[in-house]
Amino acid sequence: MSLRILITNDDGIDAPGIAIMAEIAAAISDDVWVVAPDGNQSGAGHRFSFGRELALEEHGHRRFAVTGGSPADCVVVGMTHLLADRPADLVLSGVNAGQNLGDIVNCSGTAAGAREGVLQGAIGIAMSQSMDYEVTHSPDWTNASRFGAEVVDAIVAAHRGDDVFYNVNFPFCGVSEVAGLVAVPHQRFSRSPIRHYPSDNAGRFFMAIPETPKPLDPKADFEVLRRGNAITVTPFALQQTHQGALERLGSIELKKAR
Structure with a gap:
């Protein structure tokens, strides 16, 4: 099957x-479904549209859009409604236009799609x-298209029921320059890269990433x-409890009220 x-x-x-992702999936399976937001939800993170009615629109064979919905909404609709009889084994989120690296993954809607896939019982890959934003804001999809199915196959083969989702980034270089698939930790920045960014319009501003916080770990995903021109893959744990802090907190007590 x-x-x-x-x-x-x-x-x-x-x-x-x-x-591009649909082409990648079609090279792996003939049982492929698409459920995506009806518009751009970049930076939505793992938001759910609680308390607001949504609608599901059919856009072709096994292809649906959720009006106003986030990536996490879409995965829930797919797994618990459209595919309720047999939920997906694998949730693929993307291919995103632009890299998702380091702490930026925390606000990524692409990452959230894969994360919710795991929470719903599937293998999740973002x-x-x-791309080089100093050169263009239109990515060259060649590397994702050329290596995507092979990367998915490799991750699925290595997966052992781990409580993780996988974050993959394809480099912006020629196909012949791709240095392979490398498993790396994510870059933990010294501070949040998200900043207030002034607009040219008076009284207005943007949320933006004007620069990358330094220093950068040469062995982490960003560098x-x-x-290195490598395809990077990082497993992100869903169990986020910090064991050291948990143990320290376990020894504290409230002072008795006088």
């Missing part, structure tokens, strides 16, 4: 990257095609992707 695959993204149902 083929893997049942559910695809989502945060760039919207008509984004070029989701078409995929992003990086391995950028300098």
